[in-house]
Amino acid sequence: MDERSLRVERPEKTLRELALERMRDAIIASHFKPGERLVERDLCMQLGVSRTIVREVLRHLESEGLVATAGTRGPVVAVTTPEQALQIYEIRGVLEGMAARACAEKGDAKLAATLQAALDRIKSAYGRRRMDLVLDETTEFYRVLFVGAERDVAWGIVNSLTARINRLRSMTIRTPGRDIDGPTQMQRIVDAIRDGHGEGAYHAAQEHVGIASSLARALLADTPAA
Amino acid sequence: MDERSLRVERPEKTLRELALERMRDAIIASHFKPGERLVERDLCMQLGVSRTIVREVLRHLESEGLVATAGTRGPVVAVTTPEQALQIYEIRGVLEGMAARACAEKGDAKLAATLQAALDRIKSAYGRRRMDLVLDETTEFYRVLFVGAERDVAWGIVNSLTARINRLRSMTIRTPGRDIDGPTQMQRIVDAIRDGHGEGAYHAAQEHVGIASSLARALLADTPAA
DNA sequence: TAGGATATTATGGTATGCCAAAACGTCGGT
DNA sequence: ACCGACGTTTTGGCATACCATAATATCCTA
Structure with a gap:
């Protein structure tokens, strides 16, 4: 001792x-x-x-x-109304796009590798049908994105907004085909960042959220309020 | 009785x-x-x-x-570091641009008139050297913008962020020439909204914040932390 | 049985108390 | 003069108490 x-x-x-x-x-x-x-x-x-x-x-x-x-x-x-949920997706779109662009303009190969690793973990979780892990690893992916972009204020906002639509997130990742399409879209983000394409990364990130938003919109048309 | x-x-x-x-x-x-x-x-x-x-x-x-x-x-x-302050301006830029675009696409003449009235009050406050009122009326202008855009979630975020940089805001409105340039830039936002130009409103709103950001950056180079 | 009045219970708003740890002040030794 | 030890005060963490109001249950009458 x-x-x-x-x-x-x-x-x-x-x-x-x-x-x-x-x-x-x-x-x-x-x-x-x-x-x-x-x-x-x-x-x-x-x-x-x-x-x-x-x-x-x-x-x-x-x-x-x-x-x-x-x-x-x-x-x-708190009840997040459908209108609010869609607003949240929109805000995430512009903020995540902004962060993705900043990452691409940074030209940091190590960051791109870290994002790739995070995305691989998402894919792995999808592969194992571990939907709880998909959400956690997706959150981690975006944390890496915002930290890499040196946008901690925006990360605080996005993380907080995401918490408010977590039920909806849990539903969108379970929609048919999302396990393939989702990681494919995110791969475009990572590729654009690795290649240093600011606008490409911005649009890839916006598109990814936009598609999630459309999925959510359809789900909300069936079951209101989340 | x-x-x-x-x-x-x-x-x-x-x-x-x-x-x-x-x-x-x-x-x-x-x-x-x-x-x-x-x-x-x-x-x-x-x-x-x-x-x-x-x-x-x-x-x-x-x-x-x-x-x-x-x-x-x-x-x-809380101490808002210079880095954070600049991030806040950036976020405001994308969110205010988003709201301005939504207002322009709405095509509501009454909203444009309300924004114009709010801007006139800002001008009046500048004219009377009432800087406290300038800040209040500017906040009111943006509240009308976000409410008109039906973006209450983004308004909550912007309002909260703005609170964190209020000292800096108080300083930027006092920089020489801001009393003329500021309202001129905001007039462009209102005009674009009245004319239904979504992209024009977006860029006008972004530019206005961008200029405030540059002023802040210069001020922060002189006196750190706000 | 239904409705209204009354009693009881639950609940949020607010104040106060206790205690451990941190901060500060004092004193003595080097 | 500086530093360390010790004593005192301050402060945050946390629990508990009190009270008014809201919600619910019960009882009585039509």
């Missing part, structure tokens, strides 16, 4: 931070459904924390758009 | 909501400076509310990006 093993490990995160992550993940994963009432005291029991923490977490989530509070009625999981 | 005067007026907003607005406005108006420590108990005294409310307000403002909390050190007013 040497000196290091006597060291006291201090918790890396506060209870509040842990609870926030847990709640955010639970909403994103549809454990709590859109429109569902989030009763503070129930959450206290589920999370095993006091109301103080629950309320503070709810304030965060309100500001993130994942929770809505209207008048005297308590907090509910 | 009739029946109506016996009615109990219930407060429209909770204490928390009022405190949140007050704090947000105070940060935006530079009452609290970037990097300044926001001590909970001090805020309690200044706002006249309990720590509960202060903490919940701080959670909101954290998620909005106006307040930062790092490790064991308490909350501070």
Whole structure:
């Protein structure tokens, strides 16, 4: 037993931070459904924390758009209307296009390789029918894209918007043929970036989101609100 | 004294909501400076509310990006780095361009008139050297633009981003000649919208933000961090 | 049985308390 | 004068309490 093993490990995160992550993940994963009432005291029991923490977490989530509070009625999981969902796809289109263009103009071969690796992991997840992993790896792909583009502000926005349409995302990746078409479109993004084609990357990224948007539009025509 | 005067007026907003607005406005108006420590108990005294409310307000403002909390050190007013500020201008450029294009494609004469009225108010504020009003009326102009474009999600993003660079905004509108050039550029946006020119409106909006970005870049070269 | 009145319970808004850790001030030794 | 140890104060993390209002259940009457 040497000196290091006597060291006291201090918790890396506060209870509040842990609870926030847990709640955010639970909403994103549809454990709590859109429109569902989030009763503070129930959450206290589920999370095993006091109301103080629950309320503070709810304030965060309100500001993130994942929770809505209207008048005297308590907090509910936010409902993303079809109109909003389509707006979100549009915004993602312009921001992802912007990031893709910046990556292409950067001319960084290592970045292109990292994106390719991330895309390969998406393909692999599709191949294994691991749809949960497809979403996670897609998020990772875009994180690499925005970090590579040095656009952390836009990444914060896109990531937050994406959380609000996660149910829809989960549905679009399951549409027939998406497992082939989706990675093919993303491959075009990566290729354009590797080749340094700014406009090409911009349009490839926009097209990819545009197609997802069309899929979502069709799905929303069948089952409203996500 | 009739029946109506016996009615109990219930407060429209909770204490928390009022405190949140007050704090947000105070940060935006530079009452609290970037990097300044926001001590909970001090805020309690200044706002006249309990720590509960202060903490919940701080959670909101954290998620909005106006307040930062790092490790064991308490909350501070967020510092927007020059890099972030420039990113924010870039994002505004694409989102405002998108909204302007949507307005132009809408072909709504009433909307164009409302935008013109809003721009006239900006001009009037410039003429009276009321720079605080210039900022307020500019915000109103863009609110009308996004609402007219039916892009409330993008408006939420732009409004929130703009709050983070308000000091810089306050400085750019004060640069020599901006009082003439700014409204001229915005007039081009309004004209393109009135004439139904989608691409024209898009580029006019992008150009306007691009010029503000260049002014900001120059200012940031002199005085870092806002 | 249906509807209204009343009682009870649940819930959000808000304040206060406790405690551990961080920050700051003081003192003594070199 | 500087540094380290120690004591004191400040501060954030977190829990709990109180209260008014909203929601729900129960009871009584027509």
